[in-house]
Structure formats: C-alpha cells, structure tokens
Amino acid sequence: MTMREYMLGNVAIARGLLEGGVQVVTGYPGTPSSEIIDTLAARKDLDYHIEWSVNEKVAMEVAVGAAWTGVRSVVTMKHVGLNVAADPFMTLAYAGTKGGLIAIVADDPSCHSSQNEQDTRRYAQFALVPCFDPSTPQEAKDMLPYAFEFSEKFEVPVIFRPTTRISHGKSDIELGEMPVEKTAPNFEKLLDRWVMLPKNARPRHTHLLSIQQSIEDALAESPWNSLELKPDAKFGVIGAGIASVYAKEALVELGLEVSYLKIGAYPVPKKLILELLESVDAVLVFEELEPIVEEQVKMIAQEAGLEVSVLGKTNGFVPREGELDVSAFLEALKKTFDLEPETETSGTALELAPRPPALCAGCSHRATFYSMKKVFGKDAIYPSDIGCYTLGIQNGTVETTLCMGSSISVASGLYHAGEKRPICCSIGDSTFFHSGMNSLLNAIVNKANITVTILDNRITAMTGHQPNPGVGYTATGEPTVQVSLEELCKAMGAEFVSVVDPYRLEETQEAFKAAKEFEGVAVVITRQPCVISGKRAGIRRTPYLVDPEKCEGCKQCVKFGCPAIEFNEKNKCAVITSLCSGCGVCAQICKFDAILEVKR
Amino acid sequence: MSQAEQKKLDLLITGVGGQGAILASDIIGKAAVTAGIPIRAAETHGMAQRGGSVVNHIRIGNDYGSMIPKKGADLLLALEPMEAVRYLDFLKDGGVVIVNTQPIIPVTVTSGLTKYPEVPDILEFLSEKYIVKAFNADELAYEAGSRLAMNVVMVGAVSGYLPIPKEIMLESVKALVPQKTIEVNLRAFEAGRRKVEES
Numbered sequence: 168m169t170m171r172e173y174m175l176g177n178v179a180i181a182r183g184l185l186e187g188g189v190q191v192v193t194g195y196p197g198t199p200s201s202e203i204i205d206t207l208a209a210r211k212d213l214d215y216h217i218e219w220s221v222n223e224k225v226a227m228e229v230a231v232g233a234a235w236t237g238v239r240s241v242v243t244m245k246h247v248g249l250n251v252a253a254d255p256f257m258t259l260a261y262a263g264t265k266g267g268l269i270a271i272v273a274d275d276p277s278c279h280s281s282q283n284e285q286d287t288r289r290y291a292q293f294a295l296v297p298c299f300d301p302s303t304p305q306e307a308k309d310m311l312p313y314a315f316e317f318s319e320k321f322e323v324p325v326i327f328r329p330t331t332r333i334s335h336g337k338s339d340i341e342l343g344e345m346p347v348e349k350t351a352p353n354f355e356k357l358l359d360r361w362v363m364l365p366k367n368a369r370p371r372h373t374h375l376l377s378i379q380q381s382i383e384d385a386l387a388e389s390p391w392n393s394l395e396l397k398p399d400a401k402f403g404v405i406g407a408g409i410a411s412v413y414a415k416e417a418l419v420e421l422g423l424e425v426s427y428l429k430i431g432a433y434p435v436p437k438k439l440i441l442e443l444l445e446s447v448d449a450v451l452v453f454e455e456l457e458p459i460v461e462e463q464v465k466m467i468a469q470e471a472g473l474e475v476s477v478l479g480k481t482n483g484f485v486p487r488e489g490e491l492d493v494s495a496f497l498e499a500l501k502k503t504f505d506l507e508p509e510t511e512t513s514g515t516a517l518e519l520a521p522r523p524p525a526l527c528a529g530c531s532h533r534a535t536f537y538s539m540k541k542v543f544g545k546d547a548i549y550p551s552d553i554g555c556y557t558l559g560i561q562n563g564t565v566e567t568t569l570c571m572g573s574s575i576s577v578a579s580g581l582y583h584a585g586e587k588r589p590i591c592c593s594i595g596d597s598t599f600f601h602s603g604m605n606s607l608l609n610a611i612v613n614k615a616n617i618t619v620t621i622l623d624n625r626i627t628a629m630t631g632h633q634p635n636p637g638v639g640y641t642a643t644g645e646p647t648v649q650v651s652l653e654e655l656c657k658a659m660g661a662e663f664v665s666v667v668d669p670y671r672l673e674e675t676q677e678a679f680k681a682a683k684e685f686e687g688v689a690v691v692i693t694r695q696p697c698v699i700s701g702k703r704a705g706i707r708r709t710p711y712l713v714d715p716e717k718c719e720g721c722k723q724c725v726k727f728g729c730p731a732i733e734f735n736e737k738n739k740c741a742v743i744t745s746l747c748s749g750c751g752v753c754a755q756i757c758k759f760d761a762i763l764e765v766k767r
Numbered sequence: 768m769s770q771a772e773q774k775k776l777d778l779l780i781t782g783v784g785g786q787g788a789i790l791a792s793d794i795i796g797k798a799a800v801t802a803g804i805p806i807r808a809a810e811t812h813g814m815a816q817r818g819g820s821v822v823n824h825i826r827i828g829n830d831y832g833s834m835i836p837k838k839g840a841d842l843l844l845a846l847e848p849m850e851a852v853r854y855l856d857f858l859k860d861g862g863v864v865i866v867n868t869q870p871i872i873p874v875t876v877t878s879g880l881t882k883y884p885e886v887p888d889i890l891e892f893l894s895e896k897y898i899v900k901a902f903n904a905d906e907l908a909y910e911a912g913s914r915l916a917m918n919v920v921m922v923g924a925v926s927g928y929l930p931i932p933k934e935i936m937l938e939s940v941k942a943l944v945p946q947k948t949i950e951v952n953l954r955a956f957e958a959g960r961r962k963v964e965e966s
Contacts, residue, residue: 520849725879
C-alpha cells in the first residue's frame with residue numbers, strides 16, 4: 168500500500184530531497200522557502216549536514232564545495248536571494264558539478280512577502296542551466312530525485328523553482344522510498360574545471376553551450392513536459408508550472424477540446440512546441456510572471472515560418488504582473504474568443520476597515536521606533552531594511568527599504584549627497600549579519616555621519632525564527648560560538664557603540680541623544696528577544712492593566728499602536744486586552760500613572 | 768459521476784493572523800486524507816500573518832490547483848465577522864457563511880483611522896445573498912474550557928457540511944491539537960457542530 172500524507176508544499180520538497188539522497192543542505196531564510204530547511208533540521212534521526220548560512224552567496228558556495236566532492240547538495244533561498252548568490256551561480260554554470268546540485272529558489276508572484284516579483288526562470292535562461300517548475304506539491308516532491316540525477320548526468324547545477332502557492336500550498340502526498348546508501352566524498356583536483364581562470368573559463372563556456380541541445384532533448388522526453396494533441400482542435404493551450412493546473416482545471420470544467428502542452432522543465436521543449444504549432448491556428452500561453460515560454464514560442468513559430476497566433480502577456484491576453492488563477496485563465500479565454508467579460512455586480516456595499524499586518528503586542532521594535540522618533544523627530548530621515556521591523560512604516564521610522572542590508576549604505580549615500588537632516592537607519596540582527604556588516608564597514612571607512620540602529624531581537628523572526636550568528640546555536644540547535652554584535656562593530660572601527668534595552672525608554676532615548684550628537688558613525692544596539700521566540704523560551708512577564716479611575720482618556724498609549732491597547736469610547740478610557748505581553752512600555756508612556764502591573 | 772466528484776467541496780477559511788486558521792484547515796486536510804479523498808489547500812504565511820487578515824483555501828476532492836476560483840467556494844468559514852465580508856468574491860451566490868460574531872478590532876480602528884462596521888450590519892449584509900450561520904464561537908470555546916479552542920468550535924460547526932465522517936474528523940482533532948487540550952477541543956468541536964445542527 169502506498170503511503171499518503173497531508174503536507175505543506177515545503178515539507179513535500181524536504182521529503183523529495185531526502186528521497187533524492189541529499190547529503191549537504193544550506194540556505195538563508197526567506198518567505199516562501201524557509202520551511203524546507205526548518206523541516207530537515209528537525210529530523211534528528213538522519214545524518215546529513217544542514218546549516219542556515221549567513222547569506223545566500225555563502226550558502227551557494229558551501230553547497231558548491233560539497234557538490235564538488237561528488238555528494239548531492241542543495242541550497243535554498245527566496246527569489247531575491249539569487250541576486251545575492253548570482254556571482255557564484257553564474258560562473259558555477261561554467262565550472263559545473265560532480266554531485267547533483269540543486270538551487271531551490273522560491274518565487275513570490277504577487278509579492279505576498281517580498282519586495283519584488285522577479286522570475287527565477289530568467290536566471291536559468293541567463294546562466295544556461297536547466298530549471299524545474301513544479302505544478303503541484305506532489306510533482307515538486309517527485310521532481311527532486313529526478314533533478315539530482317539530471318544534474319549529475321550533465322554535470323550542471325539545476326534550478327528548482329517553486330512559487331508561493333507550491334511552497335505554502337498543502338496537498339495529500341504519495342511518499343516514495345528513501346535511499347540507504349551514502350556517497351563518500353572525494354574531491355578530485357580537476358583544476359581546469361574548478362579554477363575559473365580565463366583560459367579555463369573560455370572552453371567551459373563553449374562546453375556549456377554545446378550541451379544545451381542534449382539537455383533540452385532529455386527534458387522534452389521527461390515526465391515534466393507533456394503534449395496532448397486533439398486531432399481536430401485548431402486551438403492550443405500551453406501552461407507552465409503552477410499556471411498549467413489552473414488552465415487544466417478551467418478546460419476540464421468547460422469541457423473544451425483543445426490541444427494542451429504542459430511545461431514543467433526548461434529549456435522549453437522545442438520539439439513539442441513545434442508539433443503543437445503545426446496542428447493549430449492559435450495558441451494561448453499561460454504562465455506566471457515573465458513571458459518566457461511565450462517568447463520562445465514566438466521565436467519557434469517564426470523560425471518555422473508558421474502563421475500561428477501566439478496569445479499571452481505580450482499582447483494583453485494574460486496579465487504580466489501578479490499571480491494567476493482559474494479566473495485569470497477564463498478571462499484570457501473570453502478575450503481570445505471575443506466574449507463579453509462578466510460585469511462585476513458583487514461590489515461590497517459595506518465599508519471595511521483595513522487590517523494590515525502589525526508588529527506584535529510587546530514587540531521591542533515598536534519601543535525602539537518610539538524612542539527613535541522622540542529623539543530624532545519628524546525632520547530626520549529613517550532608512551530601514553528587511554524584516555518584521557519594515558512594519559515600522561506605520562510608526563514613521565521606515566522611509567526606505569530596498570534590499571537586504573541596504574539601510575546603512577543608503578543612509579551613507581544620503582549623507583554623502585549633502586543631506587543636512589539627521590539620518591538614523593535601522594537594521595535587524597540577522598540582516599546585519601547577512602550583508603549589513605559590509606555596509607557598516609563601508610560607512611565607517613568612508614566617514615559617513617549617521618546613526619545605525621541594530622534591532623537585536625536575537626533571532627530571524629519574520630521568516631519563522633531561524634537562528635543567526637548572534638544566538639549561539641546552529642540550525643539543528645547544536646551550541647556554537649555566539650558572535651557579539653558590539654565587538655564586531657568595534658572591530659570594524661565603530662567608535663560609538665551603545666547597547667540598550669528598548670523596553671527602558673529613558674535609557675534608550677539617552678543613547679539615541681548621544682548617538683545623534685556623535686560626529687561619525689554611531690551604533691545603537693537595541694537588545695530584547697522577539698516576543699514570540701522569547702515566550703517559547705520561557706520568558707514570562709506580568710501583564711498590565713489600565714486603572715479607569717486614573718485614566719484621563721488622552722490616548723497617548725493608544726497612539727503607541729500596540730495591538731493590546733484599545734479605547735473604550737463609552738467611558739473614554741484605554742483598555743489593555745489579554746494580548747498584553749507585559750513589556751511595560753505603555754506604563755512609561757502614560758503621564759497619569761494609570762497603567763499598572765496586574766496584581767497576582 | 769466518480770466518487771471523488773461527488774465529494775467535491777470548496778471551502779474558504781478567513782480570519783486574523785494568530786486565530787488558528789492554519790490548524791483549522793490542517794484538521795480538515797488530515798481528515799480528508801484519512802477518508803481517502805484528494806485535497807488541496809493554500810495558506811497565508813510570513814509577514815502577512817502578523818495580526819493581518821488571513822485566508823486559507825481548502826479544496827476537497829480536487830486534483831488541480833489549491834486556489835478556489837472566484838465565486839467558486841461552496842462554504843465560507845469566518846473566524847471573525849469583518850473577515851467574512853472581505854473575501855466574499857470567492858463565495859458562490861447562495862453559498863453558506865458560518866461566522867464567528869466575536870470581532871477583533873484592527874489597529875487601524877483603535878488608532879482612530881477608520882471605523883469597525885457594526886456586527887448586526889455585517890450579518891444583515893451577508894444574509895442578503897447567502898445562507899448565514901452566526902454565533903459567538905469565542906464564548907462556546909470558553910464554555911468548553913478555553914477561548915483558544917475557538918478555531919476547533921468553528922471546525923465542528925462546518926463539519927456537518929463536509930463529505931468526511933464525523934469520527935474521522937474527531938480523530939484528526941485528537942491528532943493535531945496539543946495532547947493536554949484534547950478534551951477541551953473535543954468539547955469545542957461538539958459545541959460548534961451542535962450549534963449549526965440546531966439552527
């Protein structure tokens with residue numbers, strides 16, 4: 168009997184890696200990819216190396232070193248992580264690999280949790296490496312052992328690209344066997360492959376180009392690319408990755424007899440595309456993000472001199488931005504056949520209050536931002552970075568967010584451009600270790616005059632509480648060296664470094680005042696564990712309440728923006744709800760001493 | 768019509784990050800697998816979870832994608848009243864809305880930027896086009912032993928509509944809630960189920 172389990176897509180991906188015999192796993196957390204390593208790290212019964220690396224470039228290089236010994240390795244990241252890791256990746260394509268090497272790069276169409284919606288398939292095209300694009304969590308799991316074998320057969324790294332709806336979708340999954348045998352590492356000194364001097368790089372480029380056709384032919388025969396030709400159909404649909412199941416569902420529901428090509432691996436199967444194009448008058452290409460398949464289809468049609476209409480993103484049948492769904496496919500069909508689009512009648516008559524995500528009750532970032540704003544004021548400029556604290560945009564202390572680690576460098580640029588206003592930037596502990604360190608070093612050496620706030624909540628919070636070099640344990644929970652942020656900043660030449668508890672407003676504001684006065688780069692580290700991971704680690708604080716006798720209804724505590732503080736319009740008093748985690752910051756804000764610890 | 772076809776049902780669970788929408792969908796998902804029915808689900812993770820509006824798609828008896836098409840859901844299970852209205856585009860005309868009437872006031876309202884609609888107005892609005900089952904699931908959970916079991920009250924409330932036997936649903940609850948809270952959660956499930964059966 169086959170085993171079926173209900174699984175998160177990323178858990179199915181982790182399972183696929185195990186079934187594929189992975190021996191080294193690296194990565195940097197990033198939604199929607201993080202749960203792959205979280206899942207593997209929790210398997211104490213299995214013997215493989217697994218790490219949260221300090222950033223994606225480092226993670227990529229560790230995975231490369233491992234694969235060059237002949238073992239199978241994987242590196243995981245979100246789409247923008249590949250920008251960080253692009254330097255090793257582009258040249259790795261030339262050098263190639265020995266052991267199977269999969270770069271799992273999770274895309275986020277619609278920017279559910281991201282700063283952009285770039286399409287990783289472009290990177291695969293750019294680097295000339297194969298790319299696997301699963302359409303369901305089951306297919307994602309099944310593709311991975313195949314991808315390892317494929318990578319070894321052609322000695323090239325491969326990209327595996329799930330999207331948010333694969334990674335954070337759930338499904339019943341049929342499990343496969345896990346291999347027992349392990350590969351013994353053996354680093355062969357193939358210097359013409361591993362040393363990318365110009366004289367070695369040139370022939371490797373030629374080699375990479377020479378294997379493209381064989382790669383494409385092999386993938387055309389693979390289960391991931393498949394063509395269903397309907398003999399009399401004059402209309403064809405090409406669906407890629409997850410968009411292929413949306414198209415399929417709509418076609419089955421409508422009972423339409425069309426020829427259908429499903430694409431799940433790249434380079435695109437030219438043979439199959441040509442076969443389809445020769446049998447129809449028009450094709451609709453349905454894929455998320457960039458018109459990658461569509462461009463190829465147009466080129467193939469032109470080369471073959473075929474008069475086929477190719478409909479898709481480049482001519483307005485399918486939206487180019489955002490994620491797709493069944494409804495988007497139906498819209499595209501209506502446009503194709505000139506049918507009236509349905510008139511929207513539903514329009515909500517009820518005015519709804521927006522419910523954006525917010526920092527947690529008791530989150531120390533809110534306290535830090537409160538003090539920062541008090542000291543630096545409305546006039547100052549507040550560059551920031553990527554993490555939970557980006558939600559500080561609601562507190563007026565996040566005014567730029569570009570990419571991981573950019574806050575300090577953007578702050579430096581603002582200063583060097585001649586901005587005379589005070590500049591106070593913020594960056595989380597993990598983001599600082601990721602790439603903010605370089606920016607701090609640069610700011611100090613090049614004499615910027617800025618305040619750098621490191622929001623040290625002792626964890627990588629937003630992606631689900633992964634460890635970073637500051638916490639003293641590894642991905643698997645094993646104790647390791649705990650790197651001191653303050654010593655690190657001092658070693659890089661920072662002359663002003665102050666560590667404070669952001670829950671103590673006075674102390675924090677004193678530190679910010681001194682930092683503001685300081686000529687040069689001043690570093691303020693605000694240290695307080697994340698309320699979620701702190702609670703899990705056993706930190707318990709007494710909650711607070713409002714004494715209605717003393718409350719004057721001034722709303723100063725309400726304006727602080729903590730989700731635990733509400734205002735009762737009937738008696739004109741603030742109320743603290745059961746969400747209170749006992750940080751005590753609102754009690755310091757209250758001018759009437761109306762907020763008190765709950766007496767046990 | 769195949770067996771899977773008969774058991775086809777699209778359910779949307781909406782609520783606020785932290786209310787346990789994911790556990791609710793997991794209980795149903797695991798039960799479907801035990802019952803031998805294919806299942807797909809889509810969830811909100813990451814930044815949007817931090818007290819934001821969340822929506823989970825659950826597709827029972829489905830072999831395709833996890834996203835319910837617009838006007839495709841048979842049922843909407845709303846863990847919070849305002850969140851019942853936010854995703855109505857997904858519900859079929861005449862579909863069923865099961866709604867917890869206990870509001871959670873967003874920061875945009877507490878800070879005075881906007882107003883929270885009156886709960887009776889929300890229910891009246893929903894009743895215009897849909898079949899509404901509304902009750903305070905937080906109170907039922909409290910009576911069952913813990914307010915935290917609100918999500919399981921709601922799973923119980925929707926369970927009668929699902930093509931999954933009740934015993935399998937209960938096994939799934941037992942398997943997924945913390946060991947110490949099994950009794951409370953089983954009572955919560957029954958309370959929710961009874962509430963809808965009686966209405």
